[in-house]
Amino acid sequence: MARHRTAAAASSVDTDAPRRARQRRTPSDLVFRGMSRTAGLIVLAIMLVVGVFLAVRATPALDLMGWRFLTAQTWDPGGGVFGVAGVLTGTVLIAAVAICVSVPLATGAALYIAEYAPRRVAPALVNLVDLMAAVPSVVYGIWGFFLLQPHLLVAGDAGEGLPRWLTTYFGWIPLFKVDGYDPRDPMANATALTSSTFIAGVIVAMMVTPIIASVMREVFAQAPVGEREGAYALGATKWGMIRTVVLPFGRGGMIGGTMLGLGRALGETIGVYLILSVVFVVQPHILQNGGGSISALIALRYGDSTPIGIAALMAAGLVLFAMTLLVNVIAGIVISRSRSGAASEA
């Protein structure tokens, strides 16, 4: 009935405009719309409240330090000088190491599960990867402290392992240099290679790999069957098909998943807290003892009872919050713009 009426109204107008479609919503529709809208708004409101709370609590510290807060390489709220230059750089470096380690791992795992694994095994593998995401980060931290660091990466009193090999042969690259450590000196202390950005990054990589892998697996599985079969029909091998169909299709998802992992890596706290020897100067040598992490700094110094100390930590938290938000927003944009992402959004 309603439709007829609108159609009639449209025909009475001279111009050939499309009719305005009117939708009548049922009450259950309205309730559902209202609920989901409220939930969405609450999420936004919580984000806003966190940001405002951090900004308000950080004001005394930011007033005191101004822009120097971003450049100062020390943390001495008692003396009135503090800044996040060192820990911010460290946070980024740890996240970068984590991404470098986890993206190849996650890509391989996701491709295997989506393309190669036998039908019967694949669900079990998916569960395993999800289980990896469910392990609490403190467990990864303890694992890193008691197994990964002393037995795998810096093993024995000579510190055998990947960091030592890297600094021995690639020490000429500033990134892999370790000050005060000569790998050819049998009396050199292996401690110079422990508690480093690299080791913290490897542990964070273990935590972000499952997140990245599950996002990638989802998009790989969505690669259109028609194109896959087209590729096969043109004589492509399995790898050829993956290279020409699955990977280009999933590029957006891969980037998006990586960015999501990066967001998590930037904020990882307890695993880093247990490993890292936190320093406040910019430490560009990722294999060398000492590094920075904003979240670990907050966890470490929260016991400081002075108001300015808390304000300084809040300011550091604000910087981290802003950075993580930025990364996640970029991730969202990349995912929604890509072909696979657009398909999954629709």
Added chain:
Amino acid sequence: MCRQWTREHRGGVPGRSVVRGLAASLALLVAVLSAPAPALAAPQLVKISGAGSTWSSNAIDNWRRNIQQRKIYVSYAATGSSDGRTQFTNGTVDFGVSEIPYGFQDRFAGPDPRPPRSFAYMPIVAGGTAFMYNLKIGGRQVTNLRLSGEVLTKIFTGVVKRWDDPAIKADNPGLVMPGRRIVPVVRQDGSGTSAQLTLWMSKQHPGLWDAYCAKFGKAAPCGVTSNYPYRSQDGFVGQSGSTGVAGYVGQSNAEGAITYVEYSYAINQRFPVVKVLNAGGYYVEPTAKNVAVALTRAQINQDRNSPDYLTQVLDEVYRFTDSRTYPLSSYSYMIIPTAAELNITEDKGYTLARFANYFLCEGQQQADVLGYSPLPKNLVEAGMAQVQKIPGAPKADIVIANCNNPTFSRDGTNTLAKTAPKPSECDRKGSRQSSAGTGGATQATPVAAAARCAGEPAAGGPTGSNTAGGTGNGGTAAAPSAGAVVDPDTGQVIGPDGSAAGGDDGAGGGGGEAVAAVPVSLAGTGGWQLRHTIMVIAAVLLLALVLGPPLLAQSLRRRRGGNGWEAS
């Protein structure tokens, strides 16, 4: 009651079962009401939580596990003394545990004011801040290291940087110290252990400590701090919590590291601790007895009206000249609520008081085994009196004499301190050194023949696996043990003073004496060498081999394809 109901539901003879059920439930009700009738208003046991010191957490964890059998559930988060004080101030925990009281002027962490809530201090256990280290000589763990207070201060202020420093050699005449860098491992979180160490350094070696603080922009006098300042480029490593620092030093890759923790952590890690030189001229270990002796000189605040009642001043402990004194001894304190405010209820107070009465009395028996030292009688009595201030505390009916505390005696003196044995003459400052192990590492470390103590058997002996003994006479080109460095030109084992390895080797052949092989660093063979060039060439060749053929084929095909296009 529940069973009665179900039976009733099941049916049977309904009238009788209802009557029986009613009778049973009535009897139960009567029993419930009558038995604790006078205690109906009595407080209940509830779960309580605490946070703070990691220094004393090994003792607290043990006590709270033991008291679970009395249905008292205490949770304790060992997050550091600073955090414990803050959490108690904010009322997020029911009690705090801290090595230092509120109100210390901390140059790094800032002021630490007393909380507005009412509270009291109560000593819970005594112990020694020990220096746990990971050091090997010739692949063999050193367990008998001795250091004076000044050298320790120099290590933790970055003045003494190497284990073969003359000052360390002077303290250890029997050891051939390796030429390895010292890695001081410090607490990076707010810590009462850091506060105890810095307090001691600031009182005993203010010059060194103030000079170190000046590097961080702090004017003298620097005083006590909970946040130990350090820089990683000075070779310092920061770790979180006592478990963190002790775990770090205990790893095999941490050779050369030294840290400060409570004695119990070194015992749990099975690692040795430094014997520290006291004012009496002896190197001593922080055993329960030595700590008890030292703390007889602790000045306890006896002013009941002071907010700092029962807190400690340790200056006399540091300087006590008794040969059995461990200078870095101290008490640990619980901060207890004295009013039902914030989250404290009578029930919580009751539970906390019962927990406190337990560990002040019976709990002290375990202190020695755990690596702590029990409280003396006067502090147990004072602590029990403090417990009475907790809201809801039960009236104390504890006969202190029945606590079986090893420090108690009839005449009020500290039995443990009285019966503490004099240290061995081998531990006196001088040219002799004891070979006995310390802390959690009880195996002996062989000492050089010249420094060997008269009363002690030759350690190591034929069972010593890492010795070079018996391999040659007169220090000829003997096959050295693992870790020794042989001069490539002369074929001789190189020692820092030339004679150390060679001379002892000769003696070792005869008497089966343990010899410490001494690895030393040679002039470096760093820089670009032929093998590096060859490695690069090999890598380039490999790459060319892998990538060359397909690339070549592709370019050839393209050329041919291009020709074909032109032709058509």
